[in-house]
Amino acid sequence: MEVVLEVVVGVVVGLVMGTLGAGGGIISVPALVFLLGQPPAVATTTSLVIIGTTGVFSVVQHGRAGNVAWVDGCAFGVLGAGGALLGSRVATVADPRLTLGLFAVLLVITASVMWHRSRTEERTDPDEREPDRWLTWRPFSVDPRRGVLVLVVASAAGVLTGFFGVGGGFAIVPALTLVLGMPMALAVGTSLLVITLNSVTGVLGRLGTDLHLDWSLIVVFTVAAVLSSLVGGRVGRHVDPALLQRGFAVMLLLVGVYTAASTVLL
Template structure:
């Protein structure tokens, strides 16, 4: 086991630690860790990320279910088009993309490059959300307007495609949709988002199982380490205010997104 591989497994612990401390965001680091530290192909990395994200989100969702924070009606309305889009994207769209897309002079844009650049853009958007909202307090007042089910389903389908493409949960997109379109209080939106992410990611992963050979030993080991990190993060919440760390983590994700774009286009 070399240094990068050891770093990769510590990265799995860090993913869970962040999830436990700030309630989200950590999973967006899964693909970079799998690609750059553990040398996985980006397509396989996004597939494995779906399993890791789905499993860790399920742990958080179960915790919130026990507290009665998950709105199951809204979750089902949002999740059905979302997990349908994720599954179709993973099972059919990703495998159908050619290995070489186009050339710009002597520079060839490949499938792997396009996936990593698109993923980096999602990281940048997520980081901006975390930086802007890092110091905001949760507003738990229930909005007065009725929810818009049609727009909620359309948003679910759109986010499902993004989740399928990059293997990230998309909580930074789901939570605003649940607040603005489903009119959920923020704490309920966060809890319901975790439930939706778990369903989307795990069903999307089924699309990969039928197309790729899965290293189950590695995947379960990596995911188990991440789940251990969640419980450590939850314990640390007794001593550290995780919300105060959200903005700092947002800057970290921003730097990582810029680094991925630089690394990919200068190879």
């Protein structure tokens, strides 16, 4: 029965990541804690491994379609590395109840952001805009104002990744569309690249800690997530993004309420 549950949750995580470029960790962490019985510190580390591995395959798929801004994505990942390492170290010593309580707050905030973003996208067509270049290599130049915004968002996403075991895509995608003016398809693919880099950094930040991971669970969960993410990547190109985001926002709100209630009863 547990294997079936792992597969089902893995499929959901992969579909969400493939279609929205975000949200995989936000689903996997509460599932690992409340459905599969893992301690929060182990669940967040497990989530990083799963999300990072799934992200690699999703990035390849989106990259082949030309929907990854490699320079922007790598810059986000490098700038967010410090935050991811810091968050990882804090997470290993944080009180489990505090971690879950803050995670419930994060879920509610994310649901609100996703719902608001879906309404904004109904009034604008981001695919018609040309992305603003804040960083170029040849010749090398940096837009200081947007560079600072990227640094702030990347660092914040890194902290969220390291501490909660989530990719931070819900913050990265809006930043890419609103701050850098990327079309939604390009922002989704680039977000997956950032999520993958942040996840790797987050895992590295937890090396040497006294955490024992269930590798059989990780393998089953990851295989299901990877396969469904490839499906999600194809589906996402044919479904209204606003509708997807609203459905995801409702799901996050329900999970947030459940997480908060469960934390109080622990």
